[in-house]
Amino acid sequence: GNSVTQMEGPVTLSEEAFLTINCTYTATGYPSLFWYVQYPGEGLQLLLKATKADDKGSNKGFEATYRKETTSFHLEKGSVQVSDSAVYFCALSGRMDTGRRALTFGSGTRLQVQP
Amino acid sequence: EAGVAQSPRYKIIEKRQSVAFWCNPISGHATLYWYQQILGQGPKLLIQFQNNGVVDDSQLPKDRFSAERLKGVDSTLKIQPAKLEDSAVYLCASSATPGTGGQMNTEAFFGQGTRLTVV
Numbered sequence: 731g732n733s734v735t736q737m738e739g740p741v742t743l744s745e746e747a748f749l750t751i752n753c754t755y756t757a758t759g760y761p762s763l764f765w766y767v768q769y770p771g772e773g774l775q776l777l778l779k780a781t782k783a784d785d786k787g788s789n790k791g792f793e794a795t796y797r798k799e800t801t802s803f804h805l806e807k808g809s810v811q812v813s814d815s816a817v818y819f820c821a822l823s824g825r826m827d828t829g830r831r832a833l834t835f836g837s838g839t840r841l842q843v844q845p
Numbered sequence: 846e847a848g849v850a851q852s853p854r855y856k857i858i859e860k861r862q863s864v865a866f867w868c869n870p871i872s873g874h875a876t877l878y879w880y881q882q883i884l885g886q887g888p889k890l891l892i893q894f895q896n897n898g899v900v901d902d903s904q905l906p907k908d909r910f911s912a913e914r915l916k917g918v919d920s921t922l923k924i925q926p927a928k929l930e931d932s933a934v935y936l937c938a939s940s941a942t943p944g945t946g947g948q949m950n951t952e953a954f955f956g957q958g959t960r961l962t963v964v
Contacts (some may be wrong), residue, residue: 766955776953776954819888832878832901835889837887838886
């Protein structure tokens with residue numbers, strides 16, 4: 731079946747530090763890959779996505795590249811801000827055992843950015 | 846554009862009681878999902894609807910959970926009877942119909958969720 735593995739948190743960084751959150755996946759076929767973010771007290775929001783190998787998704791200074799050869803979709807940001815503090819979920823859209831497509835999520839990584 | 850609406854936001858019940866959650870998806874979205882998010886874990890799919898038909902309920906504990914989507918719009922998720930391990934946030938999401946290639950590259954929009962505590 732499909733699965734997503736993320737680095738465990740919490741990740742604590744100082745403002746303006748470089749961020750990497752690792753994500754690897756297992757899936758049959760050619761899934762689409764997503765990063766969702768959950769700010770405190772809010773619902774899940776799509777941060778970025780990539781639909782095929784070598785695609786780079788980007789938004790709000792965050793980037794992730796779809797690496798089929800390493801089955802990875804690591805999230806990066808060059809300079810984090812306090813407002814980036816949230817829980818980040820890596821997810822894939824792939825064919826489930828039922829043959830239908832749905833999102834499979836990783837367990838989430840909490841990011842804490844200190845001033 | 847209005848987002849996915851869910852109610853209630855919070856619910857506390859005793860074990861063996863019943864509870865229902867309501868979801869109104871984004872207008873025009875054919876696909877609706879219910880996810881269960883246990884504290885410290887990622888969301889897990891419970892059931893997926895395409896219009897008013899169930900397309901995947903393989904991970905729904907059918908002895909106690911049920912869901913319906915009458916008229917292909919609003920949906921309700923019910924738990925009866927609840928157990929302590931059902932304590933979680935229940936998320937509803939919707940998306941436009943997946944592309945013809947079957948690739949779900951269309952965004953799924955999530956509601957704020959209902960936090961259920963079973964005591």
